[in-house]
Amino acid sequence: MSTTAATTKQREHTLEQNLWAALSAALLGLVILYGVGFAPLQAHNAAHDARHSAAFPCH
Amino acid sequence: MFRSIVFASCLVGLLTGFVVTGLQLVVTVPVIHEAETYEGDDHTHEQQTGAGEETAAESGGVFAGLYRSLHAFQHAESEWEPKDGWQRSAYTLVANILTAIAFSLLLLAAFSLRPGIQWTEGLLWGTGGYATFFVLPALGLPPEIPGSFAADLVPRQGWWLLTVSCSGAGLALIILKRQWAWKIAGAILVLAPHLIGAPQPGIHGGTAPAHLAEAFIWRTAFVNAIFWLLLGGTGAWTSNKLIHRTNPSETTEPSAVSR
Numbered sequence: 001m002s003t004t005a006a007t008t009k010q011r012e013h014t015l016e017q018n019l020w021a022a023l024s025a026a027l028l029g030l031v032i033l034y035g036v037g038f039a040p041l042q043a044h045n046a047a048h049d050a051r052h053s054a055a056f057p058c059h
Numbered sequence: 060m061f062r063s064i065v066f067a068s069c070l071v072g073l074l075t076g077f078v079v080t081g082l083q084l085v086v087t088v089p090v091i092h093e094a095e096t097y098e099g100d101d102h103t104h105e106q107q108t109g110a111g112e113e114t115a116a117e118s119g120g121v122f123a124g125l126y127r128s129l130h131a132f133q134h135a136e137s138e139w140e141p142k143d144g145w146q147r148s149a150y151t152l153v154a155n156i157l158t159a160i161a162f163s164l165l166l167l168a169a170f171s172l173r174p175g176i177q178w179t180e181g182l183l184w185g186t187g188g189y190a191t192f193f194v195l196p197a198l199g200l201p202p203e204i205p206g207s208f209a210a211d212l213v214p215r216q217g218w219w220l221l222t223v224s225c226s227g228a229g230l231a232l233i234i235l236k237r238q239w240a241w242k243i244a245g246a247i248l249v250l251a252p253h254l255i256g257a258p259q260p261g262i263h264g265g266t267a268p269a270h271l272a273e274a275f276i277w278r279t280a281f282v283n284a285i286f287w288l289l290l291g292g293t294g295a296w297t298s299n300k301l302i303h304r305t306n307p308s309e310t311t312e313p314s315a316v317s318r
Contacts, residue, residue: 021060022168028065029164036157038216045140047154049147050080053087053279054158054286055193055202057215 060302064167067301071167071294072160079159079286080152086282088151090275092143094204094267126213159286162188163294170298178296185291187230193283195226195249199257202279206266210258222252 036047037056051058141147166184170176196219203209225248232245265272 018060018172021064022171024061025064025068025164025171026168029068029161029168032157032161032164036154036161046150047157048140049083049088049091049151050154050158052091052202052204053083053282055197055200055279055283057200057209057212057219058203059212 060171063302064164064171067294067297068160068163068167070301071163071290071297072156074293075159075163075286075289076152076156078289079282080148080155082282082285083151083155084148086278087275088148090271090278091204094206094265094271094275097267098206159290162192162287162290166290166294167298167302170295171302174303176295176298178292178299181291181293181295181298182288183291184295185287185289187234188291189284189287191226191230192223193280193287195252196222197276197280199253201272201276204265204267204272204275207272208260208262208265210260214258218252218255218257221255222257225249225252 037051037054048058141150166181166188169184170181173180199222200209200215200219209215229245229248229250232241232248236242236245
């Protein structure tokens with residue numbers, strides 16, 4: 001009995017861990033996306049053609 | 060888990076970034092360069108706006124201060140720009156790789172929660188990304204060549220973000236939920252930004268001929284479709300090989316627990 005209970009607990013634990021890993025990865029993606037697609041200054045001119053091609057709102 | 064998502068995303072992003080840059084250099088970038096020849100001396104970043112510029116900032120209100128600082132921040136562009144030729148293409152490549160890694164992180168975050176995902180299902184997710192990040196926002200704010208008249212930047216970025224968030228959430232509800240109530244809520248979310256309407260310039264058009272602007276729309280639509288299909292397909296495949304295979308938690312051995 002204790003084994004199944006422990007397994008269920010472990011499964012819930014890893015599920016929660018996986019969810020946090022996925023959320024952190026998605027957040028990192030959003031930060032990079034802001035940097036490439038939306039940040040002003042030099043990033044704008046460097047990424048100019050890529051931004052236009054991706055149809056990000058640009059100048 | 061986190062590390063394998065990031066590693067897999069970098070691989071997928073690198074591959075997609077290289078392929079798409081190659082495509083862009085042949086398909087979309089020549090149109091951008093041609094459009095710039097119509098812009099005059101200050102060939103890239105003179106802001107072209109129609110009537111209606113500044114009205115939101117001048118109208119006072121609670122958010123006017125915030126709006127003004129955002130506006131100043133977003134327009135604080137530097138004079139530096141890469142030289143045409145290899146340097147410019149290299150920066151385009153870097154930007155494309157970063158964009159691809161960023162979108163891969165979003166896709167693979169979702170894939171990591173769907174063990175056993177096949178590349179064919181990945182293509183469907185890619186199509187969803189294409190609709191969310193390209194087609195639906197482009198319905199209100201079509202891809203623009205340099206020198207196009209456009210509404211002020213900050214409201215356009217705001218509408219773009221709103222549309223992308225609503226489209227992503229809406230499509231997810233429509234496709235992933237079984238109950239009709241959720242599907243209808245999803246459809247409303249997808250439509251809402253278009254009912255509000257994208258910020259439009261006072262005058263439509265631009266410095267370059269209209270046929271160039273039109274050609275650019277179809278060319279970017281093509282390049283972005285390839286981008287998303289590649290990202291979805293290779294993303295699902297890589298996710299299967301790297302994330303699910305190396306993640307021990309998914310095999311959850313009871314023996315390890317009872318020990």
